[in-house]
Amino acid sequence: MSTTRRLLIAVLALGAAACATAGKGAADPFRQAEHGLPAATDLPDGPERAAYAAAHTHESKGDAASGEAARTEWAQAAQGYAALAEKPAVAVWHVPLRHHAAELLVRAQRWDKASEVAAGLAGDPAANDASKAVAARLAATAALGAASAQVKAGQLEKLDLGLSGPRKERPLPAGWKRVVDAADAYLARAGADPEVRKPPAERRPGPSPAELALAAAEVLYAHGDPGGARKRFEAVLDRWPSDVEVLEQAIPLYLATFLVRGDREGHDAAVDRLRERVAQEASKASGPRKDAFAKVGDGLSRARAGARFGGAEKLLADGKAAEAAKAFEAVASEPGMGDPVNALHNGAVAWDRAGEPAKAAKVRERILKEYPGAPLAAEDALSLAAYRSRSGDHLGAGRLYEDFLARWTASPNRCLALRNAASELDLAGRAAEAAARYAAFGRDEACAKAAPDVAARALVRAGRLFEAQAKDAYDRATGVPGVTDPEAKGMVSEARRRLRRL
Numbered sequence: 001m002s003t004t005r006r007l008l009i010a011v012l013a014l015g016a017a018a019c020a021t022a023g024k025g026a027a028d029p030f031r032q033a034e035h036g037l038p039a040a041t042d043l044p045d046g047p048e049r050a051a052y053a054a055a056h057t058h059e060s061k062g063d064a065a066s067g068e069a070a071r072t073e074w075a076q077a078a079q080g081y082a083a084l085a086e087k088p089a090v091a092v093w094h095v096p097l098r099h100h101a102a103e104l105l106v107r108a109q110r111w112d113k114a115s116e117v118a119a120g121l122a123g124d125p126a127a128n129d130a131s132k133a134v135a136a137r138l139a140a141t142a143a144l145g146a147a148s149a150q151v152k153a154g155q156l157e158k159l160d161l162g163l164s165g166p167r168k169e170r171p172l173p174a175g176w177k178r179v180v181d182a183a184d185a186y187l188a189r190a191g192a193d194p195e196v197r198k199p200p201a202e203r204r205p206g207p208s209p210a211e212l213a214l215a216a217a218e219v220l221y222a223h224g225d226p227g228g229a230r231k232r233f234e235a236v237l238d239r240w241p242s243d244v245e246v247l248e249q250a251i252p253l254y255l256a257t258f259l260v261r262g263d264r265e266g267h268d269a270a271v272d273r274l275r276e277r278v279a280q281e282a283s284k285a286s287g288p289r290k291d292a293f294a295k296v297g298d299g300l301s302r303a304r305a306g307a308r309f310g311g312a313e314k315l316l317a318d319g320k321a322a323e324a325a326k327a328f329e330a331v332a333s334e335p336g337m338g339d340p341v342n343a344l345h346n347g348a349v350a351w352d353r354a355g356e357p358a359k360a361a362k363v364r365e366r367i368l369k370e371y372p373g374a375p376l377a378a379e380d381a382l383s384l385a386a387y388r389s390r391s392g393d394h395l396g397a398g399r400l401y402e403d404f405l406a407r408w409t410a411s412p413n414r415c416l417a418l419r420n421a422a423s424e425l426d427l428a429g430r431a432a433e434a435a436a437r438y439a440a441f442g443r444d445e446a447c448a449k450a451a452p453d454v455a456a457r458a459l460v461r462a463g464r465l466f467e468a469q470a471k472d473a474y475d476r477a478t479g480v481p482g483v484t485d486p487e488a489k490g491m492v493s494e495a496r497r498r499l500r501r502l
Helices: 003-012 047-064 067-085 088-107 111-122 129-152 174-187 209-222 226-239 244-259 264-284 287-317 321-331 340-353 357-370 377-390 394-407 414-427 431-443 445-450 452-478 486-501
Strands: none
Touching: 047 067, 047 088, 067 088, 067 111, 088 111, 088 129, 111 129, 129 174, 129 209, 174 209, 209 226, 209 244, 226 244, 244 264, 244 287, 264 287, 287 321, 287 340, 321 340, 321 357, 340 357, 340 377, 357 377, 377 394, 377 414, 394 414, 414 431, 414 445, 414 452, 431 445, 431 452, 445 452, 452 486
């Protein structure tokens, strides 16, 4: 799930957490957002107190309702609080009233109005730095909510956060530019936001500074500005290095800003830096957090291995087969390489293309020895058998085909292996074994149907081999000296008759 999608969920969950009333003894004559709403008795008895009660009533109705009915009540309550904030008689409370109005408008999904009220508060001369920071956060939240609503309505394109492939830089649409500008305005003030200083479990619902920073970076990335996005992701990673969730969200896209530009060296250097940093954070953590950092570290290892695998593929595509073969073999030993067999298999293919079949054979021998159960091992076994045959080792080739038939009984290449096993054993002078395999091929319905001519020749060859063996056996039987047993003599006589017919 992208950061912008997670933030939208957080925005919609901003919920019914009302501002708590805090101490009111501040030296500042104006109450601030962190003080919360006034008590009714803090307002003059008269129209102001009545308007305050009416706004409270709408808010309570919204809290008790759901869907659009709730949002309508919250919007009416916000209008009441905002209007009351303009009354001179309650000037001392106008900052908290404006803040609560902006927050209710966010909950009501009245994004434009929420932005307007929040922006007014952020520029209010009576607001202190903390109140202005809170207002800027609400403005950024409203900008994100507005963009999400436009995407849902088909008025704004959804962010494409694919991790590979070149991207053409495009101007930011107004809706997404508003998100970036509002996020930047908030981040410039975020240090003064009282929510930031609270433990995560005690914070009010809504986007965190890190999440808003990530959203702005994602917008630039999706619109073809990997350089600008990279600077923002780097800032996020530098500012929140111990926030595991932030690392999980930022790192993949940060690394992608290198790959979309084909900068594999930069990517690998960034991975190494991040691995070291994550390891340092992990050393200071314990329990579930330590496990979470370990998970991030594993992801970085996979990213490095994946990038190096991609580099080897590019070498092969560029015709640098020997270099590619070495690179594939090296990446097979990477800690994060989830499928080393795939790298080794590609290494063998690359050695073949480089005209080094003996080196390819060694790699395939390694696959069969170390990863005999891998899906690609069957293909490599056939390739290795073919190499042994070309090298004149027909018995070795035949034994590999025999092993293939024993291990991959349901392989679509079973008939090929059966035919080749017979041929190699025949060339190796293993007539009896070869005859059995020829006969097995010819009698196999599937093999005979797929290649009837081959099946017929195989059966004839099996017969000839069997005849040759029979002739040799009969001939030897007639030459055995000292046979006296009547039954044995009879069998020798039969052998002479059969020899005359062969």
